[in-house]
Amino acid sequence: MTASVEYRSVQKISGPLIFVEGVSDVGFNEMVEVRDAEGGLRRGRVLEINRGVAAVEVFEGTTGLSTTSTSVRFLGKPLTIPLSTEMLGRVFNGLGEPIDGGPAPFTEEYRDVNGLPMNPYSRDYPTQFIQTGISAIDGMDTLVRGQKLPIFSGSGLPHNLLATQIARQATIVGEEVSFAVVFVAMGIKHDEAAFFKRSFEESGALKNSAIFLNLADDPPVERLVTPRSALTLAEYLAFEQDMHVLVILTDMTNYAEALREISAAREEVPSRKGYPGYMYSDFASIYERAGRIKGRKGSITQMPVLTMPNDDITHPIPDLTGYITEGQIVLDRDLHRRGIYPPINILPSLSRLMKDGIGKGKTREDHGPVASQLYSAYARAQELRSLSAIIGEEGLTEKDRAYLRFGDSFERKFLSQGIDENRSLETTLALAWEQLSLLPETELTRIPDRFVKMYYKRT
């Protein structure tokens, strides 16, 4: 593969793309080496071949390339990255090369970063409860092993804080297993990346973590490869090394912007808001790499973070994500403004796999009904809040006022917690019952009577 032809026939350069003429024996999606006038080496990938012309996206960007002094070699293989368990504790760029000053880790094998779709027939259904120590998540939007549960946030909201708290605290109660975190930064700022690194170091989690960094000033094409490199490592750790891997991807919005940028450079027909029509499939090729496989011990749990442009949940990025992921944790600016951390708005939040990860033998038998009751009571409280803003509290019945008290207390005592506060599920459920006990007993229509008898505290 080293003996391949060197082409000096770059015909056109457009954004991150170069078009090479007169090529033969070139494969779709294969790796390319691009040498600039100074002899510097860049990498790229074949996006399209039409007759003798190959469109190549250059990971390091096209600045400094010219049609006359650039030479191109096609490597005849897809983009692969070297893999080994020694990658834990290290920091890499989007192509899996170490950038922490240390030597390249020992390589056990190379794999294509694009991965392969998991056969639905081979999948094992996720059912094991992961305790995050955060009441709003454990109690109401439970995370299970093998799930993909994103955080929908907005600019300026504490999603990074929450993501690191989850990475620090996530455990399976009563089980000692090998656990690893793969952290993927896409287009985030240097100081944010420093925050993540520091928080992993301080908590001692770094030795079990691999960090892939593509920062805001790194080339956008490499941003498209970064999550794929990281997930290739995650698959290796989970399905070859029997580890339970939590993958945090932040920020998917920057990833999508890079996707749009490349698509525009290719002059593709755009769909909504200029994003390419295949953004759904592209997202799926990342998110669907979470899961479990029958007969294998490890698992991949994904927690993508995205900032909703202008806090708009119907924007294509959160929208297409929500259609693929198994629920979403939505952060709310109003709660944040009122000083509530984590500012999780439970009403639009959802965990689709919760039902199979909770209940008798898994968490506690009353968990499901309690969560359901909290939802409906909080929804009612919110409704009454806006009503009382118009007609005043006097216009409300005594029962309605109980709901208002419930709503306030729920936010202050159940939702709110410290950034280092790691609550057990028992604590979370006790707090939940404490809030529910502010309502008249007859209002608990979603909870079977025997649980009400057991846990409801009459005042």
Added chain:
Amino acid sequence: MTKIGRITKISGPVVQAEGVAGLEMHELTMVGNEELIGEVVRVEGDLATIQVYEDTAGLKLGEPVKGSGMPLAVELGPGLLESIFDGIQRPLTVIRDATGDFVKRGVKATALPRDKKWHFVPLKKIGDYASPGSIIGKVQETPLLEHRILVPPNREGKIEFIFEEGEYKIEDCIAKLSRDGEIYELKMYHKWPVRKPRPYIERLEPSEPVITGQRIIDMFFPVAKGGAVSIPGGFGTGKTITSHQLAAWSDCEVIVYIGCGERGNEMTEVLINFPEWKDPRSGRPLMERTVLIANTSNMPVAAREASIYTGVTIAEYFRDMGYNVGVMADSTSRWAEALREISGRLEEMPAEEGYPSYLASRLGEFYERAGRVKSLSGLYGSVTLVGAVSPPGGDFSEPVTVHTKRFVRAFWALDSALASMRHYPAINWLTSYSEYTDYVEKWWNERTNGKWKELRLKALDILKKEDDLKEVIRLVGIESLPETEKLIMETARLLREGFLQQNAYDPVDTYSSPEKQFKLLSAILQFHEMALRAISKGVPVAKISSLPSVTDLAKVRMSIPNEKAEEIDRFLERIQNDIKRLTGEGV
């Protein structure tokens, strides 16, 4: 026919080849050295454009392209049930055996098992004439379903030879037909092109409802056997759960469930649940009547486009045996997006939001494959299509939702406001509709003393009034309403919580028999009448609604199982006595 062309262009799943003059539109082709499966989507001179159903990474210019002389077709015969196929009918079990837990490309797999023996019982004898599409024998494919062996719709002839009852493989020639001196060897299966609707004798008007066991659907927005329905909803509104519920509980003899561009774990969920869940009518595992087609969102996009046709063709085949078949396609938006992606790669002129201008006609063709027919075999069968739609941002004015509405006659609008209140199924009763109510009215009236229509209109009326009153309450508070209007709010609440909400995970509530549905609805409406009388005697609504029996009415859906539906009558008596006590008429 074995002309070999060369690849000249590769763009994602779309490949162009030259030197292939004579390739037909929609012809199945083998692309590249690995012989990836593709389908011709455009022909210009000796240039052909092909959509490839497998990953094209590594494919090179100049690699060969071969036509097969056949359109993309499915195999129809015993072995369909209990299977899970990919978008072009390759069994995922076979793919796993070939390439492991991850799907690799280039797998050659026949759809139906070749080595399995089936117990064939002939229903015709030598000398009989076998007309196109007629039944010549049967195989008990699963305990739930007798698979009728059909003569292909394009074959006929005098039976020169037919096997006796016994164990045969599907490749065995079980009968020979002669016509005009030609002999046709009949096997237990035949192939049929997916893009060509299977013929029938005549189409009939729908007359019977599909009983789904889901109260809001059966009572308020029913679908008839042979009908077409759309379930649009933003993410998290429960499209998939609703589709799963329909696949599980509908009273169809066969279910084809198409997971089109959706989550891998959802298919796994069906694979785990359906062998365990029991059909409420026969007590047999639901899997025994189910065919699954899975093209998850990370599987090749062109196969997503094909998966819908693969599914509906299999459904038509069972229809032709005289069965009622339900097809759930989740989600048709992913199919439309696949169409858009391919169209973009073909550099076609886009219409709305990048979708090709032929989106509407493709949707129309698809939904027109639903219907109740007299099949070529002379038996009556139906295909009911239920298509989930995933509108971006939950906006129902987007092209897929809008065009779909033109071709379906029932519309179950999922509402994110209801979903965030955890009101499931989140079908909005004000914006949903069904044009099938008139067709199924007779069926229901025969079973409800003619009261079905009256009851559902009355309930819908109360719900509509609740919506109007909500506006008033928002301005002045509920306390300023007259008692009769407060009662409307109370009855509407009971309708919502005690009837419309249905818990898919509650073993009792997940399926409601028609009898229980009817009794429950009439109980709530009779409560309304009783309470109205009590109000006229000066009893305040607050007193009525806080009666324990009234509070419990909202839980009857979970506490009284289908087999004991008559207990609802006794429950109503309890309420009646309690209310009489309030008015002073009680004992």
